[in-house]
Amino acid sequence: MKLSIKHAGLSVGILAVGLLLTSCRCSQPAATASAGSTVAAEVQTKSSQAAMTPELALQELREGNARFVAGTPRTRNFPAEVKATASGQYPFAVILSCLDSRQPVEIVFDQGIGDVFSARVAGNVLNKDILGSMEFACNVSGAKLIAVVGHSNCGAIKGAVDDVELGNLTGLLAKIKPAVDSIPDDGQPRTSKNHEFVDKVAEANVELVMKEIRERSPILRGMLDRGEIGLVGGMYDLDTGEVRFLNQAMTGAHLDLPQNKIQN
Ligand SMILES: [Zn+2]
Numbered sequence: 001m002k003l004s005i006k007h008a009g010l011s012v013g014i015l016a017v018g019l020l021l022t023s024c025r026c027s028q029p030a031a032t033a034s035a036g037s038t039v040a041a042e043v044q045t046k047s048s049q050a051a052m053t054p055e056l057a058l059q060e061l062r063e064g065n066a067r068f069v070a071g072t073p074r075t076r077n078f079p080a081e082v083k084a085t086a087s088g089q090y091p092f093a094v095i096l097s098c099l100d101s102r103q104p105v106e107i108v109f110d111q112g113i114g115d116v117f118s119a120r121v122a123g124n125v126l127n128k129d130i131l132g133s134m135e136f137a138c139n140v141s142g143a144k145l146i147a148v149v150g151h152s153n154c155g156a157i158k159g160a161v162d163d164v165e166l167g168n169l170t171g172l173l174a175k176i177k178p179a180v181d182s183i184p185d186d187g188q189p190r191t192s193k194n195h196e197f198v199d200k201v202a203e204a205n206v207e208l209v210m211k212e213i214r215e216r217s218p219i220l221r222g223m224l225d226r227g228e229i230g231l232v233g234g235m236y237d238l239d240t241g242e243v244r245f246l247n248q249a250m251t252g253a254h255l256d257l258p259q260n261k262i263q264n
Contacts, residue, residue, distance in 0.1 A: 041080035043114050049090035049142050054230025057092045057145035058245070064110035065243045073110045085114035092116065093145040094137035096209065098124045103151050103236050108243065117143060123156030124148060125175040126209045126216075135219045138229050145229060146213060146220070149243060150206040151236035157202045158192035179205035199235070206233040206246065 067073050094117035095105050105111070105118045117137040119130050137143040150157075159169065160176035180190075182204045188194055210233050214221050223229045233246040 039075050039077040041084040043081050043084045044090040046090050052092045052144045054145050061109050067110045068108050069241045076112050081113035089114045091143050094134050094143045095147045096124050097149040123176050124150050126212050131217050139219050146231045148206050148209045149234040150202040152199050152238050154202050157198050162192045179208050
């Protein structure tokens, strides 16, 4: 079952196909709807996942966020989606984002049950367990896109900027320090009170995590290099609800990134 999913994903990872199919809808209607409901479940299926490309996956996230910002999310029947996904999952993306309660991934990207894998940790930092989760999501379960999404006014970034020390949080914030150090000194305050600085560090942290994903996972690097999956960074704006994707380099290969390593 898993092997067939993977092979189905590999066979369609052609960028040109993705560009030609940009107008097609990513979620395919499931055949099932709960009795008595008026809204059918629309969930990812084996065939819809197989038809997905990194570009289409990114487009789905862009369009979902646009629906969220506009206040026009899809009408969903969650009980029907639960039933329709009970026998298997075929998510099209894996998203690493912050623990912050104001950035609930499925809501801000207007996704339903079984649509995306979601890894959340303060400061959207990377560690071996999250890397392993991403390898499962992409190499075993067939997800086509890795998205690392930080956000504005992030408390974890502020903590790293201010050298906060508190129990196990100290080690987590240490993972963000390379991003802090990567921002050139422009004479402005390098504290959490400088919101512009905090957001620059948050963006640098996203790019650093993207770089680390490539460097530390030969499995994901190989899939990226073969075009089977994409890797993209984004910043969520707490004031507007908008996600701004950082670049069009889906593999992250052309990013100008800090040289420092994130700790395990
Ligand atoms: Zn945060």
